[in-house]
Amino acid sequence: MCDTRVTIGRAAIEAGVSTCSIRLWEAKGLVTNIERTGTRYRLFSDHNIARLKFIRQAKALGLTLGEIGGVLDFQDAGLSPCPRVVQVIDARLEAVERAMADLIRLRQALVVARDGARRPDTAEKATATSCPIIGDMENW
Secondary structure (H helix, E strand, C coil): CCCCCECHHHHHHHHCCCHHHHHHHHHCCCCCCCEECCCCCEEECHHHHHHHHHHHHHHHCCCCHHHHHHHHHHHHCCCCCHHHHHHHHHHHHHHHHHHHHHHHHHHHHHHHHHHHHCCHHHHHHCCCCCCHHHHHHHHC
């Protein structure tokens, strides 16, 4: 396999990310060992592009750049990153489950508020400066 070198625009296309993302990830230390030409153009190797793809895929799973950096640190140290990936994904799943529970509670509150707004006595309680629907939420 021939390890070609491509410029940032081509690397972005091959990895499916923007050039701005690449610059950010480089600045954060997630993408390293990028060669430079005499005129300071970046040249990306196949290894660099594979790493960009990994970062894109990890971000698609909701991992933060800090979490991705932690996984890459394992890989760079010659260790299997899989145990760290499992830890990060487990933590992300817990966060998603908490957010889903919060959204279910919010949906229930909105349904109650909407149903309260449809009651005939609600319009009678309303004034120019207050809305009894939101005021009644204190009792939930």
